[in-house]
Amino acid sequence: MSGLPILSLITFTPLLGALLIAFLPSSQPNLIRRVALGTALATWVLSLILFVAFTSQQAGFQFKEAADWIPSFGIQYKVGVDGISLLMVLLTTTLTWISILASFGPIKDRVKGYMVSFLVLEVGMIGVFVALDLFLFYIFWEIVLVPMYLIIGIWGGANRIYATMKFVLYTLVGSLLMLVAIMATAFAFQAAHGSWAGAFDFEQLQRFAASGSFGNNFQLLAFLALFLAFAIKVPMFPFHTWLPDAHTEAPTAGSVILAGVLLKLGAYGLIRFAVPLFPYAAHTFAWPIIVLSVIAIVYGAIVSIVQPDLKRLIAYSSVSHMGFVTLGIFVFTAPALQGAILQMINHGLITGGLFLLVGVVYERTHDRSIAKMGGLAAVMPLWSTVFGFFILASAGLPGLSGFVGEFLVFVGSFTYAPAIAVASIIVMVLAATYLLWMFQRVAFGPVSDFLSGLGDRLTDMSRVEFMTLAPLAALIVVLGLFPSLVLDLLNGPVQTFLAAAGVAVGG
Amino acid sequence: MNWSDLGTVAPVIAAVLTAAAVLIVDFAAPGRRAPAIATALAGLAVVALTIVSLSGHRETAFGGSYSLDNLTTFLDLLFVAIAALTILFAHDYLEPRHLPIAEFAAILIFAVTGGMLVAASADLLLLFVALELMVLPGYLLAGFAKNDPYSTEGAIKYFLLGSFSSAILLFGLAYVWGITGSTRVDVVAAALANVVATGSIQPGLAMGLAFMTTGVAFKMAAVPFHYWTPDAYQGSPTPVTAYLSVGPKVGAFAIALRLFVGALGPLKADWLPIVIVLAALTMTLGNLVAITQDNVKRMLAYSSIAHTGYILVGLAAYAGGQHSGIAAILFYGAAYTFMNMGAFAVVTAVQRRPGVSSQISTFAGLGRRDPWLGALLALFLLSLTGIPPLAGFWAKAYVIVAAIQAGGWLTALAVLAMLNAAAAAFYYLRVVVYMYMREPAEAAAPLSPGLLFRVGLAVTGIMTVIFGLFPAIQEMASRAADVLRG
Structure with a gap:
């Protein structure tokens, strides 16, 4: 030191x-x-x-x-x-x-x-x-x-x-x-x-x-x-x-x-x-925790589909996404853990961005209900583009960072128990469903009466608002293309973790 | 007795002289507030200096009935701090209500003198006399607002149950004297160790133990002996409530330390189960009832019962074989003193104008009305909740660590204490909700507490923040606890 x-x-x-x-x-x-x-x-x-x-x-x-x-x-x-x-x-x-x-x-x-x-x-x-x-x-x-x-x-x-x-x-x-x-x-x-x-x-x-x-x-x-x-x-x-x-x-x-x-x-x-x-206890409880994680992944995704409120939808999708993290931790394989940690960062960047974007709309409309939105792409084109980008990142589009993390967790948990991996892959479809459907309802179609009633107040994103989102978007792209930036940092800690957790496996 | 005994008891003498001086000053300049307050505070400063100058000594006086040791020093300093803070906070409340400060200060200092004597008692007879000296002025203080029927009602309840419990305690002490043949703490302990070594304890001793436990539990306001507390606390003038919630409580735990740990230590296996049950009941019931209160003073009264429960966990940890439980009790008592007096002080400030209630709705928008007072009350409440790094957190942590170390049932007690602490967050934070997340009912004027008041608040606030961060206080408590190592 x-x-x-x-x-x-x-x-x-x-x-x-x-x-x-x-x-x-x-x-x-x-x-x-x-x-x-x-x-x-x-x-x-x-x-x-x-x-x-x-x-x-x-x-x-x-x-x-x-x-x-x-x-x-x-x-x-x-x-x-x-x-x-x-x-x-x-x-x-x-x-x-x-x-x-x-x-x-x-x-x-x-x-x-x-x-x-x-x-x-x-x-x-x-x-x-x-x-x-x-x-x-x-x-x-x-x-x-x-x-x-x-x-x-x-x-x-x-x-x-x-x-x-x-x-x-x-x-x-x-x-x-x-x-x-x-x-x-x-x-x-x-x-x-x-x-x-x-x-x-x-x-x-x-x-x-x-x-x-x-x-x-x-x-x-x-x-x-x-x-x-x-x-x-x-x-x-x-x-x-x-x-x-x-x-x-x-x-x-x-x-x-x-x-x-x-x-x-x-x-x-x-x-x-x-x-x-407490590696012994971690292994003893691994199965129940994995089951809870899978439930969280599936349940979070299903409940997200029916949410009427933008923030609530993103909140429930967090439950689903964080399920991947706990799953990745408790299958005790190197790729899964790396994926879990990457997923923690991705979730921070992507969900953080989504909440910022919802905040931008809320500032102008003082409302977050999906039903009242519609046609935002016409009035707020820049916002809609950025929102679409974050939606795709959240849905796990390859080339963006969300994909890498979830993919690593799949790979890692597949070697552990294929059924879990399959169950979680299905959720990717669900995720695409609730995210894209929400995006469609909010951004496309005719401009809703509620929004057109706001008139001039519904301006596109300001420069400051864009500045808060640009670094997040940049990081999502960079980490999607070069995940090794993060993964290189994780080799040592992941080995240490597995060694510590492995004590009970051997003995 | 010889003349050097007077040197040993110098702090007590200084305290008595201070109380007398306050009365004399008031006699010379009747009705003038400033001289009386100045005399009281200066006198207490002298008392503190004598205590500090005697610190580190270990000697006895008056034939071994008065013991000067690190425990005495620790508790004496705490009592002086309690008295000084109470006087600092009282002025702003008493003046608008035309209540005299000189009598208030003198009675208070007499009470604290009793507490200091309790802390130093190495003889059961002195212990009882000191206890009475501590609580009798307390009854007077509770009824200090003599034109307020609630104050009188609270005082009468406090007096009746208090003297009743004193009698019960005395009865128990008599049994101990009958069986051991002595009232000297060390002799009693030795005799009881003998009794334990030779087999089971006889019924008379068991009855004595039951009476003493009941008496002390009354004084501590442990459930189910707590019924006097909420009325006495709510009815009393708020600065008196502040004092009652800490002074007699610290005093009661001083009795517990001198009596149960010092004299009855050999029987600890017998009183351990009682203390565990008392602790569990006290913290749980205190918290559950506090949750339902809409009056902040009454809420603080019930929460003070809950805190008694946490402190009892420390006593149980001692009985379970962990001496660190005693240091935890002392640390808790000191931490609780500052944060709780601070909380009551803000309530006092809110109630400065006569007629303002202590209903929780009075606190709506306090954060906006007076940002400093609001922030301080939030600080005290967070500390009472046990949020690190504030004093209350460390107090709980030390109690818990002692209990866990003792193991067995005490681990379960520690878990219960933590669940209780989480429940307590609800009612403490509810006040914060009112202060910061609701608007005041009408356009209320900012509060403008006086200079003395602000000094007192600054002291309690700073102590609440730094108390646990510096290990010195914990070490001081440890040294004080070492006195009781058999």
Whole structure:
């Protein structure tokens, strides 16, 4: 470890920005908006520097920083990144500045509180991805909760209070059980070593787990508690019911971050902590989890077909898409896991883009119901083109990034159990159905009475709105054509994951 | 007794002198608020200094009945902080209602002196006398708004049940004295260890244990001995409620530490099941009832019952063999003091004008009406919920880690505590919903709390944020807990 503590810089730059904004006068919303955007962009640039400086073929964590925090319990401030967390950090910093830029127009009320919440949210999200101490991880995990609670509850839609309370209570039940599991894990380590030193340190715990030191029954309980927390966040069927409400009621940028990053926290937790620490339990529960994943994939797709609301449709399609991620994790093959991680990024980019696009229409129409739309291609040609692009990406068109991720999961799960792969391929047809049908109803045909009633207010996308979508579209194309950009980063971590998960397979 | 004993009890003497000085100043300048407040705060500062100057000592006074050790120091500092914060917050509430501050401060400081004596008790007789010194002024404070029938009603309920429970506790202490032949904590502990070693405990001791548990459970407001709390809390003037929710609670846990851990430690296998049941009932019922409350003061009262339950988990962890449970209790008590007093303080500020209720609808739009107060109340409520990195989170974490370490039934208790914490999020966040997500009923004027009030809020706010982030406080609690290591 040398030189600049770049991970801490990335994590806490948004906090500095939030503090700065807290002391700006709320009578100057434009200044606040610019400071927020500047902070998010600075964080993004820092994360790009991290990406450039990262050595892709090196195993283990890089840029590690560690300091004792609460020595009597061995709690450390310890951060580090491997390929997976690096990608997640990049996804977070990218989507955050895009979201902040996309909020310039829609958020006119209480701008200060909004921007502070957003930047604190970014601290929590980045922190979750870089933390290498379980306690620190938990703290960042919970920090994410509060700003999102406020963002949905204050700036959300009509039913926002119900949605935000549901979101908080679901997440909190899971995360508090996770806290118990984390403590029990640390205590098992402490009991074996006779000292608290390193009891929350992920690397030491992983070595401890690799030596088969967690008893089987203990693993089952601890894994279940962790799994519940992560499964609620992903969200896996049947823990998904908070998601359509939260996504629908959140302001546009909130939906983008919810879908783009928050759902990834759960999947990341499974990949990083739950499986490597408790491989025996992971294998024991693999089948039920795979079945739940397939149910989520199919169910999410079917329910999407009948959704009358644009945001709700995208929300349910998230359940389906995230099902591929959990499926990819729990079949324990290298291509499937690579696909799962790629799918996490794709879903962040594509669904983030879709929510932004729905937000653009909502800004003009204050309505999201598919039935009232129609013929948007005639009035908003640029918007319709971009929307079509993201729809095709979401449906998994080859050449765009969505295809690669799902394809890898198919390949990986086919070697595991062909039936699962076949079942999930059918869903691609369903996905094309609900996405294209929705696109057809919204964009084509005669301009609906509702839309023509809006007259001049229905302008095409503005330049700022296009600027928020262009980088996402570019990334989708680039990753679709050169998935190796991401996959190269994943070789090491995927091998590490499989080795950790393989312990129980062999023994 | 010899003269050096007076040095050992210097903090208590300083506290008594402070209370007396406040009365004298009020006598010299009747009705003037500033001198009384200044005297009280300056006196409390002196008390704090004497406590700090004696910290690290370990000695006894008055024939071994008063013990000065790290535990005494920790609890004494906490009591002084409680008194100082209460006085800082009280002024803004008492002045518009024409209630005198000097009597208030003097009674309060007497009560806190009782708490400090409880913390230092190494003798069951002193423990009881100190307890009475702590709670009697509390009854007066509860009825401080003597023209308000609710205040009087709450005070009478508090007084009747409080003196009843004191009697029960005393009855239990008498049994212990009868069986062990001593009231000295260490002698009692040694005798009881003997009893345990020679076989089962006789019925008299079991009855004594039952009486003492009941008495202390009353003082802590543990379910099912909590009935006095909501009325006493809701009826009292809000600053008094703030005090009652922390002062006597910390005092009751000080009794638990000196009595149950110190004297009855050898019997811990016998009282462990009772504490587990009490903890489970207390946190669950406290939370369930708090969910249904529409009055913020009453909600905080019931939630304070729930917090008693969490603290009891720490006591259960101790009885289950984890000494770290005691440090967790102390840490929890201190963290709870700051966040809960802060929450009550904001309620006080909202109710500054006489006649303003503490219904949850009063808090609608507070975030817009007064951004700082709103943000602070949100902070305190989030901390009470247990959201990291705030004080309340660390408090819960330490209790939970001790319980999990103890294992067995206590792991189940830890899981129950966490589920309760999730349920508690509902009613704490409901207030945040009102503050930020609803508009005020009418155009309400911004609140303008006074300078003293703002100082108090700043202290509680800062403490709530930094409490867990720096390990020093946890280490201090650990050192205090080490005193009780047998």
